[in-house]
Amino acid sequence: MIYLDNNATTRLDDRVLNTMLPYFTENYANAGSAHLAALTVSEAVANAAWQTANLIGAKEEEIIFTSGATEAINLAIKGLANQYRKHIVTIVTEHKAVLNTCEFMESIGFEVTYLQVGSDGVLDLNVLNESITDKTLIVIVMIINNETGITQNIEAISELAHAKNALFMCDATQAIGKIPVDVEKLKIDLLPLSAHKFYGPKGVGALYISAKAKLKLLPQLHGGEQQRKLRSGTLNVPGIIGLGKASEIAVNELESDQKRITKLRDKLENGLLNFEGSFVNGNTENRIYNTTNICFPGVVSETLILALQDISVSNGASCSAVTSKPSHVLKAMGLSDDDALSSIRFSLGRFTTETEIDLAIERILDLAKKLRV
Template structure:
């Protein structure tokens, strides 16, 4: 019996590497393998390619190349931006309860070294109360950390309004844009963002590489978290992952050209998927449906265990956004912060579409999910 083709609807977890990205990377494993810090011709050739990738990455968010630090991904960038501020006089950090664990755990570390951290709640639709941000930030607040688009629900915060408030109080703005970069136009200058983290593998680049944008205007000297040879202006030592950086640059170049075209097509498919799945009695979308990224739909199927559903779907890849182990499942901290009960949180599934999703795949997914949801719900009612 032939193996069924994977229908991949988990693009917020990671995306496949675009063939154009892979083909651009390959020579840097075989032909152009010199260290980018080498002063010989081979090294200078690679250095030039890395500098070009920095420009490609910067162009995607309207930054300058010298404002880009290459990292192993968004998690490292987040750690560098937050921990790197430990030497500042202000000791108050503000963030949101629905942030990614990379932010929340790093903030907890900052608390352990003497910082005060305020974790702001959201409304039931996942949006931050802007008035609350106004009230909580003071002249002792160092930085606000806010996600551009939530990884589980796709909800997009009002970045522009948040930035205006922060600037009136001289508070730095660190934005985790992992789920937004490469999908929608981002202008860090216009938005007044001081630090922005991204990962290549979220927009069809390779895993293990990302970037941190550090605004030259912020005039803040971050403390490096990785010490050594002093690469990247002494902010992030270590031999550069050249093939990965080349891949990030190419992925950024493609995204800049194609993200609007991708949005039009993917949004239609997402809406088609959502309309079909909401036929299940009692189902509902988690999060604000107006202010969200176009590829994401997080749907609760009451009385249906999401973990069982994911296993039963087999070749259809989706996510429940929960922290799971072999013994127990915990409800998503994001959905809990939005006010969902444990039962509803554990009955919620995230569908995240991508560049290579097809209409036929959506048809198959809707049919399979609805069939299984009805089956599981019937079994639950019997018990």
């Protein structure tokens, strides 16, 4: 299998797996218990919190572990339901975890402004500034789009939000572990992340919560009041240990990963653009180094994806790798239904090889030419 769908999920790094294993079979105590075995586990969890916080320039007490980014997003947004300000500003190209949660907030009386992006996928900061009012509770904009890899000017966006006393949440699920992210420098109040997007295990993530945001948040899960009373439930210790180790590795290997993967992504993209009429969707300057989203006019992406068999790619968000509906992200960028349905996302990772890229280019070009309508 040639796996080019790393924005959907990544392979678990062997180093992460080996660090996790003892917490399944040896150090399996409940971190919330009072005996010595539990205290040993609790210390390991605290270390994982430090590792995760260190990756994003935060403090360990600002980290709440969750089941993944989706839960973190729900806690961050729904946790603000009791605030007197009832206005949310976000963009139409956000992940469905944000958009659907915002729709829920509308159903309980909030007003949500969904801002459009340009054909390059980038948000107009002037439009954003005009949309934030004295009633705006929170501005929500992701760092990196999961489908196109397009990046937004997060530092400028957070500045605009804070200038009008609004909170700023940044979905960093596709950024963490790939590029440097510093919540202090970027002045982010709430930041969800997920371990399986950067070579950690599935089923675990975290929410960074600034001191300002913590004062406003209500828990969404009630029970034993674990994790500073913001998220109850027995901790997923092996998963948390895995997230911590993945964070530690990312700190040390961000630069080397970026250099190697950038070359492979560019080689793949340049090769696939030999298909007549093909083009890259979105801004090729402001994007993450591992992602390219390419339109193959006249080729139904769903058909091509299935024909590729042992080459894994997708034509939408990671939660719907093969779908007959056009991507809401590409539609928002002005693509026609036909072009959106002819587009494929390729996302490379730490374990992608040059040999795989060479084979993928050959196979994809050959099949695309045969399948062209």
